[in-house]
Amino acid sequence: xxxxxxxxxxxxxxxxxxxxxxxxxxxxxxxxxxxxxxxxxxxxxxxxxxxxxxxxxxxxxxxxxxxxxxxxxxxxxxxxxxxxxxxxxxxxxxxxxxxxxxxxxxxxxxxxxxxxxxxxxxxxxxxxxxxxxxxxxxxxxxxxxxxxxxxxxxxxxxxxxxxxxxxxxxxxxxxxxxxxxxxxxxxxxxxxxxxxxxxxxxxxxxxxxxxxxxxxxxxxxxxxxxxxxxxxxxxxxxxxxxxxxxxxxxxxxxxxxxxxxxxxxxxxxxxxxxxxxxxxxxxxxxxxxxxxxxxxxxxxxxxxxxxxxxxxxxxxxxxxxxxxxxxxxxxxxxxxxxxxxxxxxxxxx
Amino acid sequence: xxxxxxxxxxxxxxxxxxxxxxxxxxxxxxxxxxxxxxxxxxxxxxxxxxxxxxxxxxxxxxxxxxxxxxxxxxxxxxxxxxxxxxxxxxxxxxxxxxxxxxxxxxxxxxxxxxxxxxxxxxxxxxxxxxxxxxxxxxxxxxxxxxxxxxxxxxxxxxxxxxxxxxxxxxxxxxxxxxxxxxxxxxxxxxxxxxxxxxxxxxxxxxxxxxxxxxxxxxxxxxxxxxxxxxxxxxxxxxxxxxxxxxxxxxxxxxxxxxxxxxxxxxxxxxxxxxxxxxxxxxxxxxxxxxxxxxxxx
Numbered sequence: 001x002x003x004x005x006x007x008x009x010x011x012x013x014x015x016x017x018x019x020x021x022x023x024x025x026x027x028x029x030x031x032x033x034x035x036x037x038x039x040x041x042x043x044x045x046x047x048x049x050x051x052x053x054x055x056x057x058x059x060x061x062x063x064x065x066x067x068x069x070x071x072x073x074x075x076x077x078x079x080x081x082x083x084x085x086x087x088x089x090x091x092x093x094x095x096x097x098x099x100x101x102x103x104x105x106x107x108x109x110x111x112x113x114x115x116x117x118x119x120x121x122x123x124x125x126x127x128x129x130x131x132x133x134x135x136x137x138x139x140x141x142x143x144x145x146x147x148x149x150x151x152x153x154x155x156x157x158x159x160x161x162x163x164x165x166x167x168x169x170x171x172x173x174x175x176x177x178x179x180x181x182x183x184x185x186x187x188x189x190x191x192x193x194x195x196x197x198x199x200x201x202x203x204x205x206x207x208x209x210x211x212x213x214x215x216x217x218x219x220x221x222x223x224x225x226x227x228x229x230x231x232x233x234x235x236x237x238x239x240x241x242x243x244x245x246x247x248x249x250x251x252x253x254x255x256x257x258x259x260x261x262x263x264x265x266x267x268x269x270x271x272x273x274x275x276x277x278x279x280x281x282x283x284x285x286x287x288x289x290x291x292x293x294x295x296x297x298x299x300x301x302x303x304x305x306x307x308x309x310x311x312x313x314x315x316x317x318x319x320x321x322x323x324x325x326x327x328x329x330x331x332x333x334x335x336x337x338x339x340x341x342x343x344x345x346x347x348x349x
Numbered sequence: 350x351x352x353x354x355x356x357x358x359x360x361x362x363x364x365x366x367x368x369x370x371x372x373x374x375x376x377x378x379x380x381x382x383x384x385x386x387x388x389x390x391x392x393x394x395x396x397x398x399x400x401x402x403x404x405x406x407x408x409x410x411x412x413x414x415x416x417x418x419x420x421x422x423x424x425x426x427x428x429x430x431x432x433x434x435x436x437x438x439x440x441x442x443x444x445x446x447x448x449x450x451x452x453x454x455x456x457x458x459x460x461x462x463x464x465x466x467x468x469x470x471x472x473x474x475x476x477x478x479x480x481x482x483x484x485x486x487x488x489x490x491x492x493x494x495x496x497x498x499x500x501x502x503x504x505x506x507x508x509x510x511x512x513x514x515x516x517x518x519x520x521x522x523x524x525x526x527x528x529x530x531x532x533x534x535x536x537x538x539x540x541x542x543x544x545x546x547x548x549x550x551x552x553x554x555x556x557x558x559x560x561x562x563x564x565x566x567x568x569x570x571x572x573x574x575x576x577x578x579x580x581x582x583x584x585x586x587x588x589x590x591x592x593x594x595x596x597x598x599x600x601x602x603x604x605x606x607x608x609x610x611x612x613x614x615x616x617x618x619x620x621x622x623x624x625x626x627x628x629x630x631x632x633x634x635x636x637x638x639x640x641x642x643x644x645x646x
Contacts, residue, residue, distance in 0.1 A: 053642065091470055091641040110372050113476035122643065124467035126392055137391070140384035141475045143370075143377045185471070 041103050042068055044088065044193065044224060049097035051083055057248040058083035062097070064243065064250065066226065070219045072239035072256075073228040080248040081228040082121055085195050088226075089118045101193055114142070117191035119182045121198045125170045131181045132157065132166040135188050142189055156188035157181075161210065175202030183211070193224040200234055212238045232256075268309045272316065273328040277302035283319050284312070300328070372476070381477045385485025386492070389459070393493050402451040402494070406501035409442045413508035420512045428513055428520045432533065435509045436598035439537055443505065444592060448498050448544045449570060455494050456552035457562040459486040460636070467643045480633040487553050487629060494545040502541045506534050529597065536597040543595070543621050547588045550625035554632045557639075577602040581609040588624075591617040 044066040051058035059080040073081050086092040087099050090106025098105065104112040125134060135156055139149035157166045160180040165173065170181060179202055186194060196215070200208050215238055219225050229235045236242065236256045244252040244259060252259045273296075274280060281293040281302045289312050292305040306312045313330075320327050370376035416434055420426055460483075463469035472482050510530075513521040524530040551569065555562040573589045584590045584607075593600075594611030595618070602608075612620070 086641070089474060091473060093638070093640055109478060110476045113474055114372070116474070118470075118474050120470055122467045122470065126463075126468050126471070127466070128392065128394070133391075137384075137388045138471055138475055141381055141388060141472070141477060143381045143384070143476075 042224075043100075044102070044226070045098075045100045046084070046087075047098050047100075049084075049087060049094045049099055051087060051092055051094050058092075059087070059245075059248045062250055064253065066224065068219070068222055068224050069240035070215055070225045070227065070235075070238050072232070072235035072242040073226060073245060074230070074232045074235060074242055075228075075245035076230055079230075079245045081230075081245055082197055083248075084245065085118070085120075085197050085226065085228060089116060089195060091120075114189065115192045116195065117186035117189060117193070118195040119179075119186040119197065119199055121201075123175070123178060125178070125181075127171070128169065130167055130169050131162060131173070131177075131184075134170055134181060135185045138185060139188055152188050152190075153184075156184040159187065159214065160184045176204060176207045179203055180207070180211075183214070187218070191223070194218055194226070196225065196227045198228055198230070200229060208234075268307070269303055269305050270309065270312060271301060271303050271329070271331050273301040273330075274320070275300065275326045276323060279323050280316075280319060280325060283323065284315065287315060289315050378478075378481055381475075382481050382485045382488070385472075385477070385482055386489045389486050389489030390493060393455070393489065401454045402497050405447045405451050405454075406497055406504075409438055409447055409501055409505050410508065412438055412442065413505040417508050417512050420516070426516070428517055428524055431509055431513065432529075432598050435506055435533075435537075436596065436600050438505055438509070439502070440593065440596060440600040443498070443501060444540070444544065445574070445589065447501060448494075448541060449548060449573065451498055452490075452494055452545060452548035452552050453562075453566045456487075456490045456549045457556035457566060459490055459553055459556060461556040461560075461562055464641070464643065470641050473641060479636040479639070483553070483633050483636045484629070487549060487632075490549050490553065491545050494549060495542050498541050498545060499538055502537050503534065506537065533597045536595065540592050540595050543618065544588070544592050546625050547592070547621045550628035550632075551588065554628045557632045557635050578605060578607060580607060584609060585612075588621065591621050 044064075046062045046064040049062045050060045052060075057080075062080075062084065073084065075081050083092060087094055088101060090109065090112065093106070101112060102115055104115065106112060126137075129137070132153055136149050136153040139152055140146070142149075144152065154163070154166075157163055160183050162177060162180050162184060165177055170178060173181065179199060183196070183199060186196070194215075200211060203211060215225050215227060219238075219240070227235055227239070232242065232244075239256060241254055242252075242256050242259055243250055272280060277295050277299065281290075281295065281304065284290045284304060285293065289308070290304040290306045294303050296302060304312070316327075316330060319325070370380070413435075416438075420431075460469065463472075473479065475482075510521060510525075521530075552562065552566060555565050555569075559565050573587055576584055576587045576589050576593075579587075591612055595614055599611075
């Protein structure tokens with residue numbers, strides 16, 4: 001989806017709300033409205049999708065349109081990546097909204113799963129199976145005859161470079177080999193949509209490079225490749241676009257460069273609890289340090305937004321002395337957003 | 350919604366070209382169901398549950414073997430008594446214990462074990478209706494249980510009658526060839542098959558509807574075990590009542606048993622099959638809406 005318009009959500013509000021277990025500060029009507037993006041039969045469309053596990057939020061109000069190419073789905077553990085993928089594959093049902101993959105829903109498994117290959121995060125395999133038997137057996141369930149299933153199984157196993165180990169039991173495989181045999185099983189029926197949940201986990205650098213090359217190759221063939229990771233750096237090289245997800249909400253989406261820029265451009269919120277918040281806010285505005293300020297209802301603090309947090313902290317030290325303010329606390333109002341992004345970029349910056 | 354994208358159609362075209370029949374056709378569905386049966390049977394061979402069933406069938410075989418050994422020391426034991434001995438072993442041991450718990454081991458694990466092992470999604474991600482997946486698993490369970498328990502049924506029967514090859518060869522020959530011998534064996538094998546079908550459907554459903562199927566399985570066992578004490582109206586709400594009514598030799602159930610007329614085979618067989626079909630349909634409906642969130646399971 002190169003060249004597509006970048007859309008970044010209200011990152012701080014969404015994240016803060018997610019942390020607090022509430023809906024984000026963006027208007028509900030706006031969040032739940034399907035985005036006015038032209039979709040085609042080739043799109044994967046999440047339309048205002050919500051999923052709760054009892055009282056626990058899985059994802060909320062997700063509206064996304066994914067076009068062919070590689071899409072990186074990035075977020076910390078527990079952010080909702082797997083829930084989103086499972087909703088797409090029909091392993092979970094949305095409590096609200098709908099998911100369509102190339103026009104098909106999970107209620108049409110006979111058609112949908114010819115198009116979708118899904119390598120889940122579960123590191124589990126049927127007991128006693130060899131790598132070949134694992135791929136071949138499920139191909140037979142697709143309805144393929146013996147010879148054709150065997151041919152396709154070997155083809156897929158060859159693609160993930162696991163031919164030598166194919167006759168061995170999966171239980172004896174290393175983590176990397178298990179990841180690869182899962183991938184072989186997911187691509188063996190030549191799907192048009194490949195969904196990969198944390199496929200690079202446990203792989204050594206060489207295997208990662210091979211795997212990423214395989215994703216590129218699949219995408220070049222016109223496939224959708226949706227790949228999740230909790231490290232942005234891991235997938236940004238191969239992704240045409242990324243979707244950042246946190247606390248069950250999509251916090252940013254688009255081309256990777258645009259997402260970085262947008263996130264960095266987000267004004268940061270800082271809370272100052274002190275005895276003269278009005279005077280402090282006036283001085284900060286006067287010095288052009290903040291773009292927005294709101295006094296707390298109890299008159300004992302102010303929340304400000306700034307694009308230059310370091311400069312603001314330095315100015316605060318000076319202004320507190322000059323104004324003779326008694327400061328109780330200074331804290332980032334949306335620290336978790338910053339933390340999320342820092343976490344996602346994994347120190348690669 | 351039946352439209353598929355260009356890319357999807359392109360991908361599907363190469364795939365569909367390799368299929369034995371169009372998507373959704375009965376022929377393709379049959380091929381898929383048989384593939385599930387084959388896969389399940391091959392997987393069962395490596396399962397500990399099946400080892401338990403093999404372990405379960407050994408005691409009745411040993412009991413029959415013991416009888417075959419002991420009968421040499423009992424003078425003038427008539428052949429007709431062997432029929433009573435076998436009926437006792439079958440009803441009290443094979444039917445009430447081995448068949449019941451064999452089916453518990455095999456059928457409850459078909460779905461529940463896969464959820465515990467976190468492998469059920471591999472099936473759910475194939476282009477097969479979940480109802481068919483369930484039918485395939487159930488058929489595999491019926492085949493596996495019938496092979497094992499049918500072997501126990503026949504093996505026990507052969508062991509019980511084997512001593513008469515030397516004790517009363519002529520009587521045995523008449524009993525087997527011209528008498529009721531083979532008819533009895535056929536009836537016992539038939540009851541075993543019906544038991545696998547009936548209990549199989551019950552425990553497949555148990556495995557789908559309950560996170561821990563052991564408790565309901567034991568409850569059902571308790572109900573089946575006290576069946577002989579129950580009045581006629583309650584006896585009918587069980588499987589053992591219908592299976593017991595199909596046995597060729599009646600068994601004395603003790604002084605406390607409430608004797609009622611056995612069900613007609615014309616009621617028992619279709620009734621059991623209908624009950625199994627209903628349970629299978631309910632399980633299929635549940636599977637159709639089932640969500641896989643192993644962590645929450």
